[in-house]
Amino acid sequence: MDTVEKQDHKRHDSVDSIATVCLLNRYLQSIPCLDINLAENIRHLIPSRVSISSRWSLVYSLDQHGASLNTLYQKCKESSGPCLLVIRDSYGETFGAYLTESIHKNSSFYGTGECFLWNKQAQKVCLYSWTSKNNHMIYSDQDILAIGNGEGGFGLCLHSDLLHGYTEPCATFDNPALTVTNAFECIGLEIWSFLY
Numbered sequence: 001m002d003t004v005e006k007q008d009h010k011r012h013d014s015v016d017s018i019a020t021v022c023l024l025n026r027y028l029q030s031i032p033c034l035d036i037n038l039a040e041n042i043r044h045l046i047p048s049r050v051s052i053s054s055r056w057s058l059v060y061s062l063d064q065h066g067a068s069l070n071t072l073y074q075k076c077k078e079s080s081g082p083c084l085l086v087i088r089d090s091y092g093e094t095f096g097a098y099l100t101e102s103i104h105k106n107s108s109f110y111g112t113g114e115c116f117l118w119n120k121q122a123q124k125v126c127l128y129s130w131t132s133k134n135n136h137m138i139y140s141d142q143d144i145l146a147i148g149n150g151e152g153g154f155g156l157c158l159h160s161d162l163l164h165g166y167t168e169p170c171a172t173f174d175n176p177a178l179t180v181t182n183a184f185e186c187i188g189l190e191i192w193s194f195l196y
Contacts, residue, residue, distance in 0.1 A: 018052060018054055020040065020054065021036060021039040021040055021054055022054055022055050022056070023035075023036065023039060023056050023058070023192075024195070025057050025058040026061065026064070026190075027063075030061060030063050030064060031188060032188075033087065033094060033188040033189065033190045034056075034084070034086045034190055034192065038086075038094065041120075042084065042098070042118065045098070045118065045125065046082070046098050050081075050194050053195055053196055055195040056192045056193070056194055057079070057192065058190060058192060059075050059076055059078065059079050059083065059191045059192060059193050060075040060189070060190065061188075061190050062186065062188055062189040062190070067161055068160075068161075069142070069145060069158070069160040070142075072103065072145070072162065072191070073103065073104060073105050076102050076103040076104060076191060077102075077104065079193040080102050080193075081193065082098065082100050082102075082114075082193075082194060083099050083102055083103065083192060083193050083194075084096065084097075084099075084194075085097045085098075085099060085103075085147070085156075085190075086188075086189070086190045086191075086192065087156075087158075087186055087189050088186075088187050088188035088189075089179055089184040089185060089186060089187060090185040090187050091179065091180055091181070091184070093119065093179045093184070094119070095118065095119035095120065095167070095179060096117075096118060096119075096156070097116065097117050097118065097147045097156060098114075098115060098116050099111055099115050099137070099138055099147070100112045100114045100115050100137070101138065102193070103140055103145065103191065104140065105141060106139070106140055106141070107139075107141045108139075109135060109139050110137065110138050111137030111138040113130040113135075115130060115137040116128055116129045116130065117147060117148060117155050117173045117178060118178075128155070128173040128174060128175035129173065130172065130173060131172060131173060133150065133151075133171040133172065133174075134149065134150050134171055134172055136148060136150055136170075136171075136172045137172065139154075142160065143159070143160050144157055144158065144159060144160065145157070145158045146158075148175065149170055149171070150170050150172055151170060151171040153166070153169075154166070154167075154168060155167065155168065155169075155170035155172060155175050156178060158189070162186060162189055164183070164184070164185060164186065165183075165184055165186055166182050166184065167179055167182060168182055
């Protein structure tokens with residue numbers, strides 16, 4: 001497990017020298033999953049070629065676009081490149097994944113070793129990076145959206161209704177369950193792209 005505090009200082013300094021993240025395209029009445037403080041903490045964890053972006057655009061939101069995996073896939077077609085998945089559950093936990101490709105329907109795993117899972121613990125973000133034990137980064141078919149797999153189950157999995165999911169330890173990221181209980185009710189879900 002890595003935290004923001006353990007990141008390379010050189011990279012940390014380069015991120016600190018650019019503009020603060022601006023979160024675009026979210027309705028004012030929305031209850032956010034991602035706020036500026038969390039975005040800045042996560043920014044220190046993503047690859048530097050992506051972290052230079054100070055404009056993050058909301059691609060999909062549960063409260064703005066509805067609870068449908070097909071709608072999520074349609075909205076994600078409008079962007080390309082890496083994205084950030086942010087979930088808020090009924091216990092107030094916030095967690096998610098950094099994904100190297102835009103989410104799309106695919107019955108095979110895709111994504112690169114730069115993908116990672118994360119969760120917020122108190123005021124820090126804990127990172128669970130690729131272990132190289134397998135290449136099971138992203139799986140997204142008509143029934144589920146899943147990140148990581150092996151030796152127990154999916155690291156993070158959302159059902160097609162996007163209201164329910166679960167998290168388990170997995171070989172891909174060597175992560176613990178990302179929430180206090182393995183099964184969770186999804187109260188908020190956002191997907192963010194990075195504009196350059």
